[in-house]
Structures are given as C-alpha cells and as structure tokens.
Amino acid sequence: MFSFLPESVQNALNRLSLRELSEIRLRKDAPCRVRYGERLFYLTPFGISEERDFALRPTGKELEDVLFAASNRSMYSVSDELKQGFLTAEGGVRIGIGGVYSTENGVVQSVRNVTSLNIRIPHEVTDCTRSLAEKIYRTGFVNTLLVAPPGLGKTTALRDLCRQIARLFDLTLLIADERGEITLDGTGDTGENADRILYAPKAFAFSVGVRTMRPDVVVTDELVTEAEGTALAAVLHSGVGVLACVHGASLADASAMQGVKTLLLQKAFGRIVLFGERVGKTVGIYDGEGHIL
Numbered sequence: 001m002f003s004f005l006p007e008s009v010q011n012a013l014n015r016l017s018l019r020e021l022s023e024i025r026l027r028k029d030a031p032c033r034v035r036y037g038e039r040l041f042y043l044t045p046f047g048i049s050e051e052r053d054f055a056l057r058p059t060g061k062e063l064e065d066v067l068f069a070a071s072n073r074s075m076y077s078v079s080d081e082l083k084q085g086f087l088t089a090e091g092g093v094r095i096g097i098g099g100v101y102s103t104e105n106g107v108v109q110s111v112r113n114v115t116s117l118n119i120r121i122p123h124e125v126t127d128c129t130r131s132l133a134e135k136i137y138r139t140g141f142v143n144t145l146l147v148a149p150p151g152l153g154k155t156t157a158l159r160d161l162c163r164q165i166a167r168l169f170d171l172t173l174l175i176a177d178e179r180g181e182i183t184l185d186g187t188g189d190t191g192e193n194a195d196r197i198l199y200a201p202k203a204f205a206f207s208v209g210v211r212t213m214r215p216d217v218v219v220t221d222e223l224v225t226e227a228e229g230t231a232l233a234a235v236l237h238s239g240v241g242v243l244a245c246v247h248g249a250s251l252a253d254a255s256a257m258q259g260v261k262t263l264l265l266q267k268a269f270g271r272i273v274l275f276g277e278r279v280g281k282t283v284g285i286y287d288g289e290g291h292i293l
Contacts, residue, residue, distance in 0.1 A: 223259030
C-alpha cells in the first residue's frame with residue numbers, strides 16, 4: 001500500500017499495526033507525524049514516539065518523489081486531481097497537497113514547490129453500520145445524509161451502508177466516487193448491487209449515471225458546491241433515492257454548506273445522521289424536519 005513513500009518511512013511503518021494507522025503527515029524538513037489510534041505521534045526509524053528528537057524529516061525532493069510514485073510515474077494523468085489539491089493513490093489512499101498553487105482567472109492550473117503532504121489511509125470496517133441501518137431503514141430506504149467533521153469516519157460509514165442496503169433491500173446503487181475514497185480506488189466491497197463511476201465530477205456522474213445505469217439510489221460523498229447540490233436535486237426529482245455525506249459538526253454547520261443547503265430547506269432527506277466526538281461515534285439521528293429520533 002505504501003510503496004510510493006520514502007524507504008525510511010516505509011521501514012518505520014512496518015513496525016506499526018496498519019489497522020491503527022489513519023494519517024501520515026509529511027512536511028518538508030520537519031518531523032513526520034502519524035495519527036495512530038486516535039492520537040498524533042512522531043514517526044521515528046524505531047516506530048512511533050511522543051518525542052520529536054528522532055523523528056524522520058523528509059526532504060522537499062522526497063515529497064516530490066512521493067507524488068511522482070503515487071501517480072504511477074505520470075503526473076499528467078492525475079493533473080485534474082492535483083488542481084483540486086489532492087491525489088488518490090492505490091487502494092483509495094488520499095494525499096492532500098500543500099504547496100504553491102498557480103491560478104489563472106481564479107482557476108487552479110498547477111501546484112509546485114510541495115511543502116507538505118497529508119496521507120489519509122482508508123479502512124474497511126465491515127458491519128460498522130448494521131445497527132444504524134436497521135434503525136433508520138426500519139420501514140424501507142429513505143434519503144439519508146451523513147454529517148461529520150473531517151476524519152470521523154463518515155466515508156467508512158457510507159461504504160458500509162452500501163453493503164447494508166444490499167443486505168436489507170433489492171436495490172441497485174450507483175456510487176459516484178469522484179475521489180476514489182468510497183470504493184477504495186475501485187477495490188473495496190460496496191455490496192453486490194452497486195455500480196460505480198470513479199473520478200468523474202459529481203454532476204457528470206449524477207446526470208449520466210441516472211440516464212444510463214438506472215439506479216434506485218445514488219451514493220456520493222462530500223457535497224460542497226451549489227452546483228453539486230443542484231445536480232443532486234435533479235437526481236431526487238427523477239425519482240431516484242440518495243445517500244450522501246457532508247462536512248459539519250452540527251446540523252447548523254450542514255445547513256450552511258452550499259452543497260446541501262437548499263436540499264435541507266426542501267426537507268429532501270428523511271434521515272440525517274450526525275457523527276462526532278470520536279471516529280464512528282453517532283451522536284444524533286434526525287428526521288427530515290430536524291427532530292431527533
């Protein structure tokens with residue numbers, strides 16, 4: 001999974017349990033840090049430590065080499081992703097990029113002088129939403145929105161809910177996986193009734209997918225822009241169900257996001273699930289009116 005990383009980092013990670021590893025932060029000439037369990041540690045040649053003195057310190061060239069290797073040695077092939085500030089490596093590993101972004105007329109054209117990388121490692125957690133699915137889908141599928149701050153497991157929950165829907169109902173799902181995270185770069189288990197459109201813009205996947213794949217439910221992650229919300233509204237108006245997620249620490253946060261603001265005002269979601277406090281922790285389940293259940 002980590003063949004794109006510097007050898008020194010790979011050797012250090014070999015000393016750890018990958019089940020506990022969720023994030024690797026590489027910064028130019030600065031101590032390498034990892035999120036292990038639910039805490040941040042320094043990464044040293046001997047494993048993790050709370051002391052920074054022996055932490056690995058990647059060079060700027062090593063950061064550039066990471067991106068080159070993660071792109072399968074073709075930066076051109078991932079140029080659209082790079083312009084959005086990330087790259088998806090094998091297995092759905094997502095690499096966020098800090099550096100100097102060049103823009104033209106307000107549109108990002110390229111990134112250079114990479115100074116930091118945030119490498120997020122997805123995990124398969126089977127049946128983690130079984131009880132949640134049986135609770136919110138007691139009388140059948142309803143349009144569902146998952147709300148959580150970054151890093152608290154909503155994509156993992158989204159993936160497992162796909163499997164639970166396949167278990168509970170004979171419904172065809174279309175997964176619009178713009179970043180490759182839901183399907184783990186196409187290698188993850190999303191249930192036997194799921195079709196996938198990977199790395200296409202959400203609006204394209206919604207429009208083309210509904211017309212050509214005839215799904216019962218469209219699944220998507222991280223709704224952000226008003227255009228994405230408008231495209232998803234068209235899905236709902238076509239009679240197709242929706243399972244989606246958005247960033248936020250509360251319903252008020254979600255209501256302020258352009259990607260779902262109008263949909264929430266229209267009460268488009270029959271169930272809204274709020275995650276928080278720690279990874280995978282459900283802190284509230286609400287109906288379309290915003291009343292807690």
